[in-house]
Each structure stands twice: as structure tokens, then as C-alpha cells.
Amino acid sequence: MLDYKIMFDEGRGDSVYITLDTGEAGPSYTAKLLTAGKTYAFKVYARNSEGYSLGSNPTSILAAQVPDTPIAPTTAISGNFVKISWTAPFEQGSPITSY
Numbered sequence: 001m002l003d004y005k006i007m008f009d010e011g012r013g014d015s016v017y018i019t020l021d022t023g024e025a026g027p028s029y030t031a032k033l034l035t036a037g038k039t040y041a042f043k044v045y046a047r048n049s050e051g052y053s054l055g056s057n058p059t060s061i062l063a064a065q066v067p068d069t070p071i072a073p074t075t076a077i078s079g080n081f082v083k084i085s086w087t088a089p090f091e092q093g094s095p096i097t098s099y
Helices: none
Strands: 003-009 017-024 039-048 059-062 074-078 081-085
Touching (some): 017 039
Antiparallel strands (some): 003 017, 003 039
16 A cells, blocks of 8 residues: 545535545545535545555535533523523534524
């Protein structure tokens, strides 16, 4: 094995793969500068003295993480009710759908 080539679909939804990096020696790679909230697909090709293999089956991932922790809520009494308020945390690339 000489090295690997990593290709990816830029998250536009058109399944057009472009080369992300070539000449990678190890069996892992850290993709950087991705846009939060987009889904990316990746393929890997192995190369030896005869050339590159066929690409792996693609794997997809949403460039997002769990949201940040909300700041401690505030409370206020209103008659027989308690109003609980908080500030929405950073979404980390995927909209918050519920609390």
C-alpha cells in the first residue's frame, strides 16, 4: 500500500465527488473547514504500485453536534403559575427542534 485518496461530496446534494486529499499514509483522516448543517459523503481509494482501487462505498454524516448547554433558566411567579425562561444555546449546525 502506498497511500490513500479521500474524496467527498460537498454537501450540495448533487453527489458530485471532488478530491479532498491525496497521499494520506494512514487509515484515518480529519476533514476540516466543513460547513455546519450540511451533510457530506466521503469515499476512500487505496493506491499501490498498480494504481488506485475502486472507491469505497460512501459514508455520509451531518456536520453537526449536539447543541450547547442552555444557560440556567430564570423563574418568575405569576399568580398561580411559574414562568421559566432561558436563552437558546448555540445549535452546533442543526436546528433545535424541542426542549
